[in-house]
Amino acid sequence: MKKKFLFVLAMLTTVVMLVTGCGAKKSDTIKIGFIGPLTGGNAATGIGLKNSAELAIREANASGKYKHKFELVVVDDGGNPSTAVSAANKLIANKDIVAVFGHFNSGAALATVPIFHKNGMPILVTAAIHPDITKGKYKEVTRIMTAANVQNEFAGKTAVKDWGIKTIALINDKTDYGKTNADQFADAAKKNGATIISEDGISVGQQDFSALLTKIKAENPEAIYFGGVATEAALLKRQMADLNMNCLFLSDSGIISDTFNKIAGSASAGMIAFNIGKPLEDLPGGKAFEKSYAAAKFAEPHEAYGHFAYDSANVVMAAVEKAGEQGAITRSSVATAIRATKDFPCIIGKTTFDERGENTLKLITPYISEGGKWVPYYKATTQVVNKKVVKK
């Protein structure tokens, strides 16, 4: 009886062993980690990032401009801190990985950055824009995209100085992202002499803002600034239209997506949002990137921030190469090399990192919604004239 029992278990164990056997494989190429939201709300963006990164690696390996071959190890941060932390640990645990780049959600990045630092793993933050990410001034932590505070300072200045806004009503969606943007915009606006007449929080997923807007309408501000993402922005814009409110409505980069235009429908026109970066086609390497991405025949589009991942990958690979020339390729030597990047030709332009780890190249573009599309303000057919959006 007992024999049989043990026999079965032994069988079971062997089965498992066999299965596990066909797991591990070893490779001599240099491994680079990518961490980003491949599932959850930001999956589309995350996959765009991943594809673009892979594109960069393929090109590099094909061109043979580097001594080493590179391999991308992809993990999913789910866009939320807890998942991100275990994902980060997965990368750290893999001894072959010498550097990591990625992240779109600031929450995730804020959670992982200390861990990467703790384990001496260089992380090049690709598209997460929370200012505090580089606060620690860790040598391992660098960011290629411009931080949110720059965007918001620019936004505040433009609104007040260029468009002459004096009174502003603030709304934020109480998320990390929205709140930070709203606060920074408010500071910038105040600095330039505008007054904030009211500040309200809404919650993501809330649908009925009529009460809030009715209240704000009564305050009659010259502009409303909303810190948050597309859905709520669109609802606000719609319900503003329902209430015949035609004051300026400004927001952050989070609302720049087709979702906004789709939901806001006819009401979308005239929405103004400040974005980090520049339209791809107006960037130095933009056209080329578009072409090669199309050629690579990925299933998914590269989405808004793909090219940042492409650049990150190239920065990291170049850094690895440099580290290799100067000695052993270790996580720490790569970290130093990344930080030392100077005038590196990227799609977005010449990239150099400052001592905090921020990219010295700052790109901010205001966009305006026209006919259900986002158009860079400098190309738009509508513009702000005495505090109203009008046709040129």
Added chain:
Amino acid sequence: MIKILLTEIIGYILFLFFVYVEEPIAVVAVMAAFVFAVLFLKKKCGEFVKSLEKTYADNLGQVGIIAVVLALTMPFALMGDAYWLQILNFSMLYAIMALGLNFMTGRAGMICLGYAAFMAIGAYTVGILTLKLGVSFWLALPLAGLLASVFGVILGLPALRVKGHYLALVTIAFGLIVQQLLLNLESITGGTNGLINIPSPHLMGMDMGANLNLSFMSMSYQANFYYLCLIILAITTILIYRFSNSLFGLALNAMREDQLAAQCYGMNITRYKLLAFAVGAFFGGISGGLYAAMINFIAPENFGYSMSILVISMIILGGLDSIPGAIIGAFFLTIFPEKFRAFEDYRVMFYGIIIVLCLLFMREGLLPFKHRIFKPGMPKGEN
């Protein structure tokens, strides 16, 4: 004794392999093999399995000790792999919560759909105390538990007046209110940004957040937390076991079965209800505190309604009021989805399906609650 040792070692090895398997297909294969094996054993040598169960039940002490000893070697077996150690740590955190909630809901019948709130309270207590006031983690952790208990009692107060469905609503509301407050009380909780860079605990001058470099292998700092969680889980299990098997636990059972009758037989419902809430909440707080110290970053979004549901589904899967069930449920529902990261989007759906299927077809859960057997005259309890 030998039987226990042998079977537990085999279980340990199986578990290790399960951890090492990566491809989803392989995982499925292993699961299938396992299920098959179990069915086969039940069928072919049922009485042996029964006798085994009995040996386990009769020598709980030994079982526990051996299990702990084996568990102690786990980090080495895993080569100090940061990722898997962390998954195990999470499993243990959840197990602690599941035990707490199980005591509240399974044993005392006080349904709680806002359990994540207690975790949040614990996490923020530790976060704020250690980060802003520089209190030692070792002091902050028990405080976290106690504060959670206090909130447990506060939540218990309306629970004195309401039952069943109403209580469910109250607890949901409680969970949401706590989360909203964490969002809105920025000055204390850091609002939506949460608390960043919570210091990791120090033990005898050693930073638990630093990787361990042993002479023969270097281990991720997760190993430190592994041992911490293991110890606390062990303590939790013992405590809950004793609570449950005391006459006090029996009284709670009676209250679950029929409050009014229990009252008519001299139970001061108020006292028992509040105690049940306090105990359940305490462990929620503890695991929250551990979480904060381990992840070093907490934000309200981590302690939402879905977290409460997750813990509920763990105890339902394991079997309401079953202590081993709660632990197994927690481990399974934490590790299994990790194997299917590719299907991350189906995770929540998976929890939902687990709940529905268990309640429809396996109301007792994986490891059903075992009734105590009394020998009239001389008592001998087992659970």
Added chain:
Amino acid sequence: MSGEVFFQQFLNALSLGVMYALIAVGFTLFFGVIEVVNFAHGEVFMMGAFVALIVSGILISAGFTMGSLPLLVAVLMAVLVAGGIIGVLLEKFIVRPMRGAPDIMTLLITLGISIVMREAVMLLVPNGRNPQPFPNLMNLDSIQIGGVLIKPETILSIVLSAILIGGLAYIIEKTTFGRYIRATAQDREAAMMMGINVKKVFIITLALGSALGAVAGLMNGLSYGIIKFDMGFAASIKGFAAAVVGGLGNVYGAIAGGLLLGFLEIFVVSVIPDGSSYQDIVSFVIVILCLVFRPAGIFGERAYEKV
């Protein structure tokens, strides 16, 4: 606050309130007759909206013109039917198998199925994770009276809920079947002995309640122009809350509760500074207070437990 603003807010509150009421009625029916709290009710609300989205999509592509009455009626009917069917399925596969199980179990299973429904919609609807724009079926401009703007959707939802709830009240109060329902609610065993087909009563009750919930979903889509897979959760909490405030099992109480909740929320948002941050908390606090101090709802008098 000026008169105009006041009236505007009053309208906002009313349109919010009727929606809560419509959901609450479902909750209260289920509890009164079947003695279950159906946490999946919110998901029925959500699915109602999605059915409306799909059906209207089909109809429009089939040549119905935006804002035409036939389109509206067709969609409404589709939603009613779909809601009813979902209700029946819930009764058959979720509620009935749990008969005789402890309250907790029944409650948890409706919770479980609600998760499944929500996630299913998210995964099945293309790009379902993001909110779906809802077609502007009425396609009319707001009417302006003085400074007050009235959206046609608002009027529709108020009128529609009035009709539906009125219809329900008629069924319950006047028809034979209504008598059966009331009898079952009063005393299930007795009803059985009197030869009432309780099983049938249960099915139809769930069908009715769910149909109303689904219509609430349609109204939600119409008035806000978007629908999202996770809009059911908030709906069930608010609806349940409203039902409790009005006294579970009391249809008229549920209506009052819904309106009360709607007005309360709008009041908080419009009067308290940064009130919108607390809009959700308010209803929950109210519920807890109500449960503690008036467990039988604001209208019901203290209930004695059957011994």
Added chain:
Amino acid sequence: MKLLDVQKLTICFGGVIAVNEVSFALQAGETLGVIGPNGSGKTTLFNLLSGIYKPTAGTITLAGKPTQGLRTDEIFHLGLSRTFQNGRLFWNLNVLENIMMGLEEVRKTSIVGSIVGRQKEKDLQKQAVQKASKIMEIFGTLLTSQANKIASDLPYADRRRLEICRAIASNPKVILLDEPSAGMDGIETEVLMNDLLKVKKAMPELSIIVVEHDMGFIKGLVDKVMVLDYGKRIAYGLFDEVATNEDVIKAYLGQGDEAC
């Protein structure tokens, strides 16, 4: 002296007067039968005595103490125990555990006690089990043979027995039996009656109030009878004189169906 003294006990549920100025007294060891048509307020009376309902007016004095404003459990500790019309056992606990719930040992332990001072806990459990098994012996081996059965698995009659055991476990001064023979056939009722007589023999000081429909049952068991109708006491005294009381007859005839 009077063990239980009830004066002008009254309760209204929203206008309806369920129990109307009912007064009676009970000596130690005495058995009182309460009869009356359905809805005449018998069970309500019990709920008032055991403190589940708070009286609108009137007083209850148990062993010299007024039970005014006391909680159900406090009244239990004064020595009043009861059974329920529709058998409210702890269905998922086994027979022993059910009886143990009636014992004061259960209340003696605390959450702390279950961790520190384990010996005390152990002893208490031991005591409790012993006491419980002793109480079961009143019914011979009927219950002892299934001491570890879950209550819901018991046959109907044994459930009734278990209820009685649980009720007398705390060895109370008064127990209220709410239709103990409900749903039993003739023979079972016979057996139950003998069981109760056993109990009375075993605990001579115990006073019993029993609500019943079965007249034979009452006749064989009680010393005095009280008849309620529409919450009012219409008769009170020895069985035979009450049985011939024309008000009572009218009440029953007027009421028509007497079967439960």
